[in-house]
Amino acid sequence: MKPLLVLLAAATLLPGCKGDEPAPEPVRPVLSTLVEPQMQSQLGRFAGTIQARFESTLGFRVSGRIARRWVDVGAQVKPGDTLATLDPTDQQNQLRAAEGDLARVQAQWINAQANARRQQQLYDRGVGAQAQLDVAQTDLKTTGASLEQARSAVSQARDQLGYTTLKADHGAVVTAWRAEAGQTVSAGQEVVTLARPDVKEAVIDLPIPVAEQLTPSLVFTVASQLEPAISTTATLRELEPQADATTRTRRARLSLASTPQAFHLGTAISVTLSSAIAPRTELPATALLERDGKTQVWVVDPQHKTVSTREVTLVERSERRVVLGAGVQPGERVVTAGVNSLKPGQQVKFDEDAR
Template identity: 25%
Template structure:
């Protein structure tokens, strides 16, 4: 009967609107015919909030130095391991030094010979000087003795300088600690061939510790300089201590989009050591925002949406929303909802436009 009426009365351009009107009337009639559906709703309210970020980092030494040989060669021995405490001047590693030892012996022998020549030349120069005063020699012989003495002095100086050079080359085959510290890493073992200046060990100098964290890029700009943070060990949460923001890296990691923040540790417990995993909790305020639970979310075509309830008729309608982000079981809504609106949070899969609900309002 309806289609006949449309065919006899309405012209083609208005067939679709009439059909839509009839369809909505049928849906509304169906909604009135069904008993109200019991569903939970929440009343939308934009409120100020705060975020608590839990970050996991690592305890490291504040002052770390890499030690290496100034020359290349094959490692003869490495006498320390990770965790060893060393003193200033202690031998850490040694290179094979056969050539340096031979060169050192040769230069020492040359210096001994030069010193012997110097003593002989000095005695002859003194004797010729005395003889010249007595008239028992000629000035020419006295001058020759002085010249030989000066040459011998120069030979000794040259041999001494060569000895220092060769001695340094030999000393460079022995790696020693430049200060008291703890070995925190070892990069080479006996038998390896190293290039000059390649690190062999890493030493932590002093007892100062830092906790290093990779922090989201937007957060460091909001960290006050005098912020005191509470730290705890990941595997031993009962071990708690405090720290302060000591350094914020000016560079952003291009892969993770994070910034490295170093927290100086104040008086760490004795059980805290290098490499321990540490956690920090940081709270920060955020602008007022609207949040809804995940259970309220549905789809409207390719967009996200929620079911909004008419407070007078208790009929539902779809409302598209823009999502800012997801957070701890909640959805932060950027646009699409206003204060005071009622949003359905349960049984959303059973809803259709115009369906009547029996409301159970919750916070």
């Protein structure tokens, strides 16, 4: 009987020993993302336009009433093309008056020449007085000077008449008219603006704090607002030293690395500013594990599907995002949700395509 009781007791103890073994940790599904380091720091996105690098505003060199505008805004003109004309009546009258003065002085010049020759001949024969010869020669010189002056007056009057026609001095596109037909303009007043379409640039207005951060290493990405896929890069060419008194912005002009065909003059663009920085990683704030005075994240072992903690360096922090300076490597997978319920070495299940 005793051996039988011992066997029964042993049989009852065996199941109890098996139940004392710890149950394996369950495979926990997690959300995760791949580490993709940032090499650029975004300073903002600003609206701007495509403009010609070279623009000129032309005006008449004489005063008068605009008789006709020969081209409209948007027209392409060649060197020498007529843009506008003034009523030339006043200039034509001045030219006729100058030509009349020239004819009168020319007649005086011919008479002075004949008188000087006659007095010289009389003096050479000994029947003429030296005083009369001197008067004749002086009169000839005076009339010669008056002749040159009259010729200059005629040339100037012709120029003034020519100035009543405003012509393009280079190939360009008419971008603006500042005076209308029938309007009286003064000499030098702005009448029309021409832009050379062969060299274009991006123009944006930046807030003063952003403008003060501009450096030669900045990278500008210029994209069309209507077609964002059409884009190019640009570099800073000029930054106006003085801010606009109304908008408190400073105008920046950017030289384009290339000029897409869709970048016509006046095209609305979106300009993104970024600068080169030390590699850093941006993650959701939920990926951060702060425990025992340490800042950590859970890194997934892709081969064994397990997790382990990794201490990281925190650079920036907001309500939704954190920026890490060191601690994780590109291509590693980091848990982004449920970090407080994981244990080192625990197996996890995650979506391979999670970002």
